[in-house]
Amino acid sequence: MITEFKHGELESRILFARSRRFEGLGYLRDLIVSAFFPFSEKRRVDLYIGGNPLNALAGLVSRRLGLVRTVVFYKIDYVPRRFKNPIFNHVYQKIDNYCSRECDWTWNLSSIMIERRKERIGPERTGRQIVVPIGSNFERIERYPAEKVSRRRLVYMGTLRPNQGIELAIRAFPLVKRQFPDAELLIIGSGPLEHKLKSLVKEMKVKDVVFTGQIPDHRKVEEILSGCGIGLATYEPSQETYTAFTEPGKVKVYLACGLPVIITKVPQIASDIESRKMGVVIEYSIQDLVEGVTKLIDEEDTYFAARDAAIKFASEFSWSKIFDRAFETVLVRDLQK
Numbered sequence: 001m002i003t004e005f006k007h008g009e010l011e012s013r014i015l016f017a018r019s020r021r022f023e024g025l026g027y028l029r030d031l032i033v034s035a036f037f038p039f040s041e042k043r044r045v046d047l048y049i050g051g052n053p054l055n056a057l058a059g060l061v062s063r064r065l066g067l068v069r070t071v072v073f074y075k076i077d078y079v080p081r082r083f084k085n086p087i088f089n090h091v092y093q094k095i096d097n098y099c100s101r102e103c104d105w106t107w108n109l110s111s112i113m114i115e116r117r118k119e120r121i122g123p124e125r126t127g128r129q130i131v132v133p134i135g136s137n138f139e140r141i142e143r144y145p146a147e148k149v150s151r152r153r154l155v156y157m158g159t160l161r162p163n164q165g166i167e168l169a170i171r172a173f174p175l176v177k178r179q180f181p182d183a184e185l186l187i188i189g190s191g192p193l194e195h196k197l198k199s200l201v202k203e204m205k206v207k208d209v210v211f212t213g214q215i216p217d218h219r220k221v222e223e224i225l226s227g228c229g230i231g232l233a234t235y236e237p238s239q240e241t242y243t244a245f246t247e248p249g250k251v252k253v254y255l256a257c258g259l260p261v262i263i264t265k266v267p268q269i270a271s272d273i274e275s276r277k278m279g280v281v282i283e284y285s286i287q288d289l290v291e292g293v294t295k296l297i298d299e300e301d302t303y304f305a306a307r308d309a310a311i312k313f314a315s316e317f318s319w320s321k322i323f324d325r326a327f328e329t330v331l332v333r334d335l336q337k
Contacts, residue, residue, distance in 0.1 A: 047330065049074050049107075053092065056099040072330060073103040074132070075113060077246045097121050100129075105330055107132035109247040110268050132326045134247045136256035137222070138318035143258045143311065144226045146304055151229035151297055152183045155259070157221065158250045160191030165234030165264065165284065170197060172289040173206055179290075180297060183208065186228060188221060190214040222257055229303075230279075230296055231259035235266035237284055256314035260306035262292040278310040 003010065048068040050056030056073035063071050075096075100106050100117055106129045108114050114129045154176070156166055166187065173185050185206075187197070190213050201209045215221050225231070231254030251269050254261050261279035263270045274281045280295055282288035296303045 044069060046070065047072065050099070050103075051076060053095040053099050056103055057095055060099065060102055070104045070330065073099045073106040075100075075106055075108050077109070104128065105130065107326060109133055112268050113246065130326070130329060132322060133317060134249050134252050135317045135319040135322040136252045136314055137218075138256045138314050139320065140219070141222050141226065141256050146258075146307060148227070149229055149258070149307075150184070150227055151303060152180050153186060153228045154184065154230050154232055154293065155186045155188065155225060155228040155254075156232045157188040157225065157253065158248075160187070160189055160193040160197060162193065163236045163238045165232070165236050166193065166197055167200065168234050168236070168284065168286065168289060169232050170200055170204070170206065170209065172286040172293075173209060174204060175286065175290045176293050177207070179294060183293075183297075185209045186212065186224070188212045188215060188224065222253065225254065225257040225259060228257075228259060230293065231255075231257075231261045233261055233263040233267075234282070234284065234289060235264050237264070237266055252314060252317055255310040256318075258307050258311050260296055260303060260310055262289065262296070272313070276309050276313055278306050278313055 044066070045062070045068045047070050048059040048062060049072045050059045051074045053073070056071065059068055059071040059073075062068040097117075097120070100121065106117075108117075108129060108131050110133065111131050114131070117129070154169070154173075156164075156169055158164060160166060169185065173183070176183050176185075185208065187210065194211070194213075198211060212224075215224075231250070233248060233251050233254070235248070246267070247269055248267050251261055251263065251267070251273075255278060261273055263273050263279060263281055264284045265281060266284075270281050273279045280292035282292050296306065
């Protein structure tokens with residue numbers, strides 16, 4: 001998709017369909033379109049940001065052609081094995097390494113991504129790296145007054161796919177219901193595990209589990225979250241997960257909506273949740289999850305202190321503040337040269 005804005009207003013949008021059967025051709029097409037789209041501009045582009053290795057590579061091509069001045073590689077995830085096919089994976093990693101070396105800047109969602117890249121290709125070859133973390137639309141979110149929040153409503157938001165810990169939440173929920181009969185579990189999103197998870201709920205005969213499906217309007221999602229009590233981010237420890245090497249978006253949204261978070265020790269942000277007391281950090285186990293929920297529901301002072309800490313933390317990571325800092329770093333150092 002190509003979306004063009006002028007003076008802050010949406011100018012045009014072009015959608016490109018992608019076939020799962022010929023997915024490789026879709027990647028090739030994206031590379032070509034991204035590389036030559038700057039030709040449509042009537043002037044040299046000051047700043048090009050590529051959101052993955054192929055887009056960043058296209059930016060380097062455009063820079064070589066004199067169409068772009070500064071290229072940023074916006075690295076939104078890192079995983080040692082991106083594709084099961086070893087040839088595809090080798091090519092992908094080679095392009096990733098090349099972009100890390102040759103782009104003017106690399107923006108990473110977390111510091112661990114920088115550390116892993118330096119281990120892989122050497123600190124002297126990684127180029128200029130900074131952390132540009134995940135943010136939220138903090139300023140636009142209308143948080144509920146604390147007394148109107150349904151503290152016993154647990155919520156998961158995100159794609160229903162493996163390694164996200166949704167199954168753990170469902171299996172733990174009957175034990176939560178024994179202690180808190182009016183507890184609810186809300187699951188926002190859709191994905192490949194949706195049918196399996198709904199079948200699991202029926203099989204276990206669990207009440208008060210609601211699947212909303214995908215909600216396209218993120219403002220509506222934020223409104224729903226703001227009325228919930230606890231955000232779940234119970235990622236499964238796995239070599240296949242991206243989460244250990246990046247920063248999950250849902251956690252910052254939970255915090256911006258005022259939700260204390262129950263999170264496993266998989267992503268780096270779990271250390272912030274623990275140190276700033278914005279929720280409970282657990283092992284990937286049913287017992288730990290139930291104990292975490294119990295703590296936040298039973299200990300009212302703990303809950304509301306975590307809520308206040310969550311909102312304060314999220315206010316520091318609004319998208320506007322994050323990109324102001326990132327653009328200032330790039331613009332001041334590069335575009336004035």
